[in-house]
Amino acid sequence: xxxDLNTKLIMRNAYRITSDRRHTCLRxxxxxxxxxxxxxxxxxxxxxxxxxxxxxxxxxxxxxIPGIPYEMIPEVNxxxxxxxxxxxxxIGVPLDDTTxxxxxxxxxxxxxxxxxxxxxxxxxxxxxxxxxxxxxxFPNHYHVKVAVTGCPNDCIKAHLxxxxxxxxxxxxxxxxxxxxxxxxxxxxxxxxxxxxxxQNMIAVRDAQRCIGCGECVLKCPxxxxxxxxxxxxxxxxxxxTGKKNPRLAATFLEWAxxxxxxxxxxxVYKFIDEHIDRSLPKEHLGYIVDRIGxxxxxxxxxxxxxxxxxxxVAERLDFHGYWHTADGIMQW
Amino acid sequence: xxxxxxxxxxxxxxxRPETAIDTTFRLAWDxxxxxxxxxxxxxxxxGEAPFSISGIGDGYLDMTIRKVGRVTExxxxxxxxxxxxxxxxxxxxxxxxxxxxxxLVIAAGGTGLAPVKPVIQYALAHPERFNGMxxxxxxxxxxxxxxxxxxxxxxxxxxxxxxxxxxxxxWPGKVGVIxxxxxxxxxxxxxxxxxxxxxxxxxxxxxxxxxxxxxxxxDQIWVSYERRxxxxxxxxxxxxxxxxxxxxxxxxxxxxxxxxxID
Amino acid sequence: xxxxxxxxxxxxxxCEEADILLDNLAAHxxxxxxxRLPGRGRFSDxxxxxxxxxxxxxxxxxxxxxxxxxxxxxxxxxxTLFYLMDDALQEPQDDPRDMxxxxxxxxxxxxxxxxxxxxxxxPEPEPYYARRRARIKLALLECRHSLDEHCFCxxxxxxxxxxxxxxxxxxxxxLLVEVRDDDLRPALPASAAPADFTPEFPTADPQPVVVPxxxxxxxxxxxxxxxxxxxxxxxxxxxxxxxxxxxxxxxCSCFTAYDIAxxxxxxxxxxxxxxxxxxxxxxxxxxxxxxxxxxxGSRMRxxxxxxxxxxxxxFGRHMCVGCGRCDASCPEYISFATCISAISRVLEER
Ligand SMILES: Cc1cc2nc3c(=O)[nH]c(=O)nc-3n(C[C@H](O)[C@H](O)[C@H](O)COP(=O)(O)OP(=O)(O)OC[C@H]3O[C@@H](n4cnc5c(N)ncnc54)[C@H](O)[C@@H]3O)c2cc1C
Ligand code: SF4
Ligand code: SF4
Ligand code: SF4
Ligand code: SF4
Ligand code: SF4
Ligand code: FES
Numbered sequence: 001x002x003x004d005l006n007t008k009l010i011m012r013n014a015y016r017i018t019s020d021r022r023h024t025c026l027r028x029x030x031x032x033x034x035x036x037x038x039x040x041x042x043x044x045x046x047x048x049x050x051x052x053x054x055x056x057x058x059x060x061x062x063x064x065i066p067g068i069p070y071e072m073i074p075e076v077n078x079x080x081x082x083x084x085x086x087x088x089x090x091i092g093v094p095l096d097d098t099t100x101x102x103x104x105x106x107x108x109x110x111x112x113x114x115x116x117x118x119x120x121x122x123x124x125x126x127x128x129x130x131x132x133x134x135x136x137x138f139p140n141h142y143h144v145k146v147a148v149t150g151c152p153n154d155c156i157k158a159h160l161x162x163x164x165x166x167x168x169x170x171x172x173x174x175x176x177x178x179x180x181x182x183x184x185x186x187x188x189x190x191x192x193x194x195x196x197x198x199q200n201m202i203a204v205r206d207a208q209r210c211i212g213c214g215e216c217v218l219k220c221p222x223x224x225x226x227x228x229x230x231x232x233x234x235x236x237x238x239x240x241t242g243k244k245n246p247r248l249a250a251t252f253l254e255w256a257x258x259x260x261x262x263x264x265x266x267x268v269y270k271f272i273d274e275h276i277d278r279s280l281p282k283e284h285l286g287y288i289v290d291r292i293g294x295x296x297x298x299x300x301x302x303x304x305x306x307x308x309x310x311x312x313v314a315e316r317l318d319f320h321g322y323w324h325t326a327d328g329i330m331q332w
Numbered sequence: 333x334x335x336x337x338x339x340x341x342x343x344x345x346x347x348r349p350e351t352a353i354d355t356t357f358r359l360a361w362d363x364x365x366x367x368x369x370x371x372x373x374x375x376x377x378x379g380e381a382p383f384s385i386s387g388i389g390d391g392y393l394d395m396t397i398r399k400v401g402r403v404t405e406x407x408x409x410x411x412x413x414x415x416x417x418x419x420x421x422x423x424x425x426x427x428x429x430x431x432x433x434x435x436l437v438i439a440a441g442g443t444g445l446a447p448v449k450p451v452i453q454y455a456l457a458h459p460e461r462f463n464g465m466x467x468x469x470x471x472x473x474x475x476x477x478x479x480x481x482x483x484x485x486x487x488x489x490x491x492x493x494x495x496x497x498x499x500x501x502x503w504p505g506k507v508g509v510i511x512x513x514x515x516x517x518x519x520x521x522x523x524x525x526x527x528x529x530x531x532x533x534x535x536x537x538x539x540x541x542x543x544x545x546x547x548x549x550x551d552q553i554w555v556s557y558e559r560r561x562x563x564x565x566x567x568x569x570x571x572x573x574x575x576x577x578x579x580x581x582x583x584x585x586x587x588x589x590x591x592x593x594i595d
Numbered sequence: 596x597x598x599x600x601x602x603x604x605x606x607x608x609x610c611e612e613a614d615i616l617l618d619n620l621a622a623h624x625x626x627x628x629x630x631r632l633p634g635r636g637r638f639s640d641x642x643x644x645x646x647x648x649x650x651x652x653x654x655x656x657x658x659x660x661x662x663x664x665x666x667x668x669x670x671x672x673x674x675t676l677f678y679l680m681d682d683a684l685q686e687p688q689d690d691p692r693d694m695x696x697x698x699x700x701x702x703x704x705x706x707x708x709x710x711x712x713x714x715x716x717x718p719e720p721e722p723y724y725a726r727r728r729a730r731i732k733l734a735l736l737e738c739r740h741s742l743d744e745h746c747f748c749x750x751x752x753x754x755x756x757x758x759x760x761x762x763x764x765x766x767x768x769x770l771l772v773e774v775r776d777d778d779l780r781p782a783l784p785a786s787a788a789p790a791d792f793t794p795e796f797p798t799a800d801p802q803p804v805v806v807p808x809x810x811x812x813x814x815x816x817x818x819x820x821x822x823x824x825x826x827x828x829x830x831x832x833x834x835x836x837x838x839x840x841x842x843x844x845x846x847c848s849c850f851t852a853y854d855i856a857x858x859x860x861x862x863x864x865x866x867x868x869x870x871x872x873x874x875x876x877x878x879x880x881x882x883x884x885x886x887x888x889x890x891x892g893s894r895m896r897x898x899x900x901x902x903x904x905x906x907x908x909x910f911g912r913h914m915c916v917g918c919g920r921c922d923a924s925c926p927e928y929i930s931f932a933t934c935i936s937a938i939s940r941v942l943e944e945r
Contacts, residue, residue: 116638116639116640120638122638122639123639125640150639169639175673176671176672177673178672178673179842179869179870181872181875183837199858200855200857201853201855201867201869214639218638221839221841221872221875222663222672222842222870223635223645223662224672226635226636226643227634227639229633229634229635335722336719337676337677337722338686339684374854374866375854376681376684377679377856377861377864379853379854380852380866400882400883401882559881559887560878560880560881562850562851562852563850563852565717567712567713567717567721567848567850568849568850568851568852568868568871569849569850570849570851570878570879572901574816574904574905575906575908579717580716580717580718595887595888
């Protein structure tokens with residue numbers, strides 16, 4: 001007898017419709033990309049017991065467990081419960097019944113670079129923030145990609161997400177500790193944006209140029225620079241890969257505090273719900289905004305959001321993507 | 333407690349260009365230093381820099397200054413009657429007592445002549461206290477020769493040998509490094525000599541080596557060192573070489589000490 | 596050690612009593628101690644531990660070494676020597692109040708090293724240092740054991756001291772205090788319970804560090820070309836000349852002076868001095884571009900020699916007090932302690 005499936009429901013349960021008619025593939029989320037190693041044994045158990053004994057590591061920091069017969073899905077979901085408890089419920093994701101598998105898959109795993117638990121450049125604990133974001137926006141059926149990175153090096157490729165969140169350090173100088181060595185100045189000029197110069201032998205920062213990377217704090221031999229303990233974020237939006245018009249995300253917010261980031265992400269779903277073209281199988285957020293325009297999107301995102309005083313909102317978005325048209329392609 | 337960083341104003345009495353970039357400034361100053369010592373000279377809001385004494389006289393000091401940066405450019409912009417600010421004198425100068433009664437070999441390279449000039453002048457003014465003097469001077473080019481008038485006067489009293497590193501055709505004098513002047517020197521009897529060697533680091537190194545090869549002992553050789561300095565008081569550490577501070581233990585060192593100043 | 600003065604008082608103080616002690620002390624002294632500055636560390640979400648004025652006992656960081664040393668109380672990172680108004684040089688006023696500084700045994704020895712330079716080297720005492728030095732009293736923060744893996748005070752002989760006015764041990768929320776200084780004794784709260792407390796000192800370093808004999812080292816330098824030993828070439832490849840080992844060091848005392856003119860009012864300005872570091876570029880720059888120790892291995896060698904040879908030859912004791920801050924701060928994981936042990940090995944091998 002052939003398999004009879006409601007593919008929509010299967011996919012919403014975080015299983016793939018695959019190139020193999022008899023087998024599905026489970027997508028395991030790891031919010032923030034960091035998990036206790038003991039959970040790997042459950043992933044192995046599922047792969048060995050229900051799948052084909054292999055696991056694929058995804059770019060979004062999840063695991064895909066292929067080779068699972070469709071009929072095993074309920075059993076796999078039950079086996080998965082401890083993972084949902086540990087990786088979702090424990091961080092505040094509202095799941096009523098962890099024995100039913102993932103309740104949604106549209107909003108993708110919130111990924112994060114390794115962050116300040118390991119990386120000296122990171123301006124925040126990216127995993128922890130990714131988990132708080134996961135708890136804010138998941139489960140949700142709309143397709144939204146979010147990633148968190150600790151500094152503008154952007155190791156998680158936040159610029160390829162619908163929402164990329166980049167840790168910013170509000171660096172502050174204690175002028176009485178500056179010895180005018182220029183270590184920060186030279187580094188910012190050569191590696192960053194050239195936001196610093198010595199004025200009367202003391203480093204001075206041009207707030208318009210500073211992107212909050214925090215490198216000056218790392219370089220200063222006297223501890224003259226330090227980060228304001230309040231965390232700030234740049235939010236870049238509507239980056240994408242894909243078939244029509246790939247592009248890097250552009251800056252929407254700078255120096256935004258975490259509550260602003262969370263509130264903006266919460267607002268996304270209402271906007272999608274109002275504007276999505278339901279005649280398409282699924283319209284990605286970037287293309288919705290391409291149709292509706294940035295001002296309306298901005299207003300929707302900021303609706304009811306209390307911006308922290310330091311926060312700055314982009315007046316317009318400059319994308320530098322390209323179009324997959326044949327126009328520019330030479331024939332030879 | 334008096335503040336040793338507090339400088340005193342000194343009026344510029346006279347300004348005499350020596351070369352295109354070196355100028356001698358005569359400053360009104362009452363307490364004479366010993367030759368080889370130096371002062372910290374400052375212009376408020378431009379900075380402070382150490383300079384040797386190139387001439388000592390009644391009520392004045394000469395400093396021969398090369399225009400190279402912030403402070404020196406500031407000094408070059410001044411006119412007679414303007415003030416600079418001085419603190420010092422600092423360091424140990426040339427040991428005139430130990431040189432007394434001896435035959436002197438003075439070897440000076442470039443601006444190194446400035447701190448040695450008062451020694452030469454002292455020796456020429458008191459010929460009875462010394463047993464003669466040979467003066468070897470090296471400059472980069474004829475245009476870099478300092479103290480032309482004074483040198484002309486010295487030549488009346490003592491042998492003065494001048495060489496330049498390079499010269500345009502027509503230069504009647506010697507071309508070559510200062511060590512090339514040494515083989516011509518009569519250094520007998522050896523124990524009667526005391527040598528003073530001041531100039532750029534390489535010039536000092538090779539001149540001292542040549543003199544010791546000619547048989548002079550370390551303790552017969554005196555050198556003067558130049559290092560970056562901030563305080564002149566043995567505190568800032570810039571001038572330290574091994575356990576010595578050039579500003580307080582030098583700038584003039586006997587070579588028995590200087591040979592261990594390994595950088 | 597001296598005979599213990601007969602008036603020495605040893606007490607145990609509750610938290611409240613300890614704060615009364617600090618309150619009483621604060622009537623006459625500004626109190627300085629290592630404190631934790633949340634989130635101000637080099638890496639995000641890490642704290643900075645630095646010297647700052649304190650008013651209560653719980654502000655004092657008892658458990659960890661301060662990143663920067665207490666030298667900055669006596670020798671600030673940046674200090675105005677003169678205000679320059681037209682042609683007048685005006686010495687700034689310094690806070691006239693006395694200070695009580697809580698610090699560890701190695702740092703107390705470190706102050707003696709700073710005294711060697713600022714008070715005893717050269718023709719006369721350094722007035723800016725001297726005036727603060729005359730105003731401080733020292734309160735020992737007891738280390739019963741090495742604070743962490745970087746300490747090597749035992750090797751440097753700086754683990755013990757009796758050069759303090761009072762000593763404290765933080766003991767399960769209470770403070771054990773020994774007061775030796777007559778001026779401080781009245782600050783003890785009347786309710787203070789007597790206790791049997793004399794500070795203990797570490798007796799072993801976490802890892803043995805072998806300090807080379809300074810005279811043998813001198814002979815190696817003078818007679819055996821030790822400065823050309825390949826060990827320095829290795830540091831040339833590792834050291835990035837960032838200067839943190841110097842700026843964090845308790846005993847590095849170098850500075851550079853410069854003048855500025857205020858942008859808004861160019862006929863007024865300052866003559867300042869700021870910390871300098873023999874590892875950082877330009878330390879030896881002279882007009883015309885000449886510099887010494889251009890590559891970083893020779894800078895490592897120069898610093899090391901100062902710490903365990905040059906200073907000794909001048910003052911009869913080592914400059915380094917084994918506080919470990921250089922090792923704790925080096926971003927390239929260059930261990931000075933390992934370096935001096937390596938020197939000892941080279942001397943042994945010859
Ligand atoms: C003992 C001694 C005697 C000297 N005698 C003379 C002299 O007779 N004539 C003369 O022209 N020059 C002399 N110099 C060199 C003179 O000090 C420098 O040329 C001068 O510091 C340059 O200052 P600046 O501000 O014009 O140059 P900048 O290049 O702008 O110098 C900036 C700073 O660097 C420091 N610096 C730069 N070069 C030197 C240097 N060579 N020595 C010490 N510090 C330096 C100074 O602190 C100065 O403030 C002497 C140096 C020393 C140590
Ligand atoms: S935070 Fe980055 S961009 Fe800003 S001043 Fe520092 S180094 Fe430059
Ligand atoms: S690195 Fe630090 S000390 Fe150096 S110029 Fe920058 S702020 Fe000043
Ligand atoms: S050299 Fe290192 S261990 Fe020694 S006093 Fe300085 S910082 Fe402390
Ligand atoms: S080690 Fe370097 S910075 Fe430290 S005191 Fe010595 S010369 Fe100065
Ligand atoms: S801290 Fe390390 S890398 Fe930096 S100057 Fe010192 S030894 Fe070199
Ligand atoms: S010039 Fe400051 S110590 Fe010599």
